[in-house]
Amino acid sequence: MAGDDLIELKFRMFDGTDIGPNKYDPSTTVASLKEAILARWPQGTEIAPKTINDVKLINAGKILENNWTITESRAPVCELPGGVITMHVVVRPPMLDKNNERLLTKDRKTNRCACTIL
Secondary structure, three states, rough: HHHOOEEEEEEEOOOEEEEEEEEOOOOHHHHHHHHHHHHHOOOOOOOOOOHHHHEEEEEOEEEEEOOHHHHHHHHHHHHHOOOOOEEEEEOOOOOOOOOHHHHHHHOOOOOOOOOOOO
């Protein structure tokens, strides 16, 4: 049966909460998994990715590439038959522009206080 070939995955977030478990076809790409994670991302969290490039998936200590399928990224040594596979989700922190960084350093200098001893 086709339903027996599905792989059950859950995604462990950086704060310890989980997304899933859900069943996926073994030919599903990591990029598709990341899109599913973005669609199910909890609302109101402080850190939220904007694109799939802001998310990294880790399985069995390996960072998974977007073009890999679930079958290619699996580590059969660590899995129990019929068990749920847990993949860890890491969010890349937002990058600052050099222009914004310059503005921040200017603000720091203008907001300094100075003491004068007479």
